[in-house]
Amino acid sequence: MEEKTRKIIHVDMDAFYASVEQMDNPELRGKPLAVGGNQERGVVAAASYEARKFGVRSAMSGKMAALKCPQLIFVRPRFERYKEISNQIREIFYDYTEMVEPLSLDEAFLDVTENKVNNPSATLIALEIRKRIKEEVGLNASAGISYNKFLAKTASDINKPNGQAVILPKDAGAFLEKLPIEKFFGIGKVTAEKMKELGIHNGFDLKQYSLQFLTKRFGKSGLHFFNIVRGIHLSEVQPNRLRKSLSAENTFETDLSKEEQWIHALEEIFEELKRRISRSGVKGRTVTLKIKYHDFTVQTRSKTFEQYPEEQKIWETVVELLAQEEMKSPVRLFGIGISNLNVEEERIHFGKQLWIEFGGKDEG
Template sequence: MEKVRKIIHVDMDAFYASVEQMDNPALRGKPLAVGGNRERGVVAAASYEARRYGVRSAMSGKMAALKCPQLIFVKPRFERYKELSHQIRNIFYDFTDLVEPLSLDEAFLDVTQNKVNNPSATLIAQEIRKRIKEEIGLNASAGISYNKFLAKTASDINKPNGQAVILPKDAEIFLENLPIERFFGIGKVTAEKMKALGIHNGKDLKQFSLQFLTKRFGKSGLHFYNIVRGIHLSEVQPNRIRKSLSAENTFSKDLGSYQEWVMALEGVFEELQERIRRSGIKGRTVTLKIKYHDFTQQTRSRTFEQYPDTAKIWETVLELLRQEELNSAVRLFGIGLSNLNVEEERVHFGKQLLIDFE
């Protein structure tokens, strides 16, 4: 009998906005944006009431206000979000020590073997969501499957306040029908590039060879080749300590002009912004990574005494780009943050064993 893992991905529903609505009853049921304002700044999170008007995270406050004139803006309270994130994580640890937090509002859990001796990952996910609601007052969604990629994808299916399971026997058809922008690791810019190649869903992606995908998308090509076939071998890593946060993109053709470089960097920065928003992470060092057409590589960095906001990060990226003339055409740009505001919170050790999936 085939042996597979049981992985749960728990994702809090509109976490920052939901916390604000929980703590301030006057905000409940109203369109709410955390971060930004009507004139400037960027939305860090939007309530579901605001999302109905098209308000999204990483959108400018000005655009959000145009889409939803009655939108209420509140300042983010990251210490409060962190406090509740710790409480949620402690609930996870009642079920398993194999917990890998991705950000303040989401985590992977390996419940193949668990502390409650429950063979059903689906029932464990239900119990976790029930406890989060009863003990903290917030809604969570969950996805259950045999690897991290499918579990994360499943957690979006019945949002908000729901869960879904993708069984091994259903994975192939599910992945073939999945829109390309829903694949974990495929951001907005990459999705547009794929659509230009005629790749609109998993079935389309499956038609392309590993050689073609690596040529077009660099090392990410192997990831794309594997995940559409249900292959994602990464284990839940409970003792992982994040040292940096970054985003990068390998371009289908070398870029040789300043205008092309700035446009390309905008796409990379958009991806980094989303990761910053999801993780709540800040960094004092901003790094620009440049890989040229001959595969030589260069990095340029600047370190601040205080944590720069996203506007300052973007300004710094452009300064680093102009710092000195680029040697030749560019095939890859990356933007990274280091010297982060994170510390080791809890380290667990344990071997992840394989048993039958249920």
């Protein structure tokens, strides 16, 4: 039986840390921004696209970044916030497939060969995921689609920012021959320089050398280089996660201060949560209402049941939790979640999924 061609998506958030800072603080939008470091010391963790135009890059010293871009704005990193946003994005991924391999807070591989939405087009799935990230989270993402992880990751860089690209099996050979050698997965600066000394500047040059030669020159990595230039990369998407909750939330453009606004907003969020519950097939005994206020303080209110509540009961509980105590100030964000799920572990290894069910216990 012929093995099915895999459909892999690599999703990469655009200037993730800097974009989160610009989203949360409108005064920073459109301005050159560095997360981390300062004019005197430290290292830049991320740079906005406005800063990159001046040559500011991650891992650059703050002092050098300030010299390249005198109007550069430095902000301190908020990793808890980046993790919070990353988790929201991953929940979107899990609506399409359980085969998700996060690489960091801002990027992940998804295997959508078989998927929860029964869409045969990985390209359309990637478009939908990017659209949802923009609408539900407020950030831009780029994506690459191909039949293996290396090509998908390479493709996600082609139309950055806020774009996507596909490398089909029939096009892979020609694409790889033109690819600069430093763009190949596993070829860092030092190795790239060694290859250039041998006259290897792109995939076509690399393809001229035998496996024996590459192994002699580069050791075990020689086999990897020999394979990837021929479009062979056998590493599978390898997710390994413990799902503890399922949630949906929304940050509002303007803060909400009236009860009818709160109810309307929660109804929309609950509809999204119902869709996610339907897709994932999970149930939860604990219902949680998350509230982020105008001053960015966060409050959670929860209620746990002995049995898994039905959808109507979940909604009634949300309304009950809303009325549990007086709101402190206008609301910036609402979230609704369920936890204490009916599935303790979802372990997937080499494409096989193991579900362990039991009774009522629980990047980037």
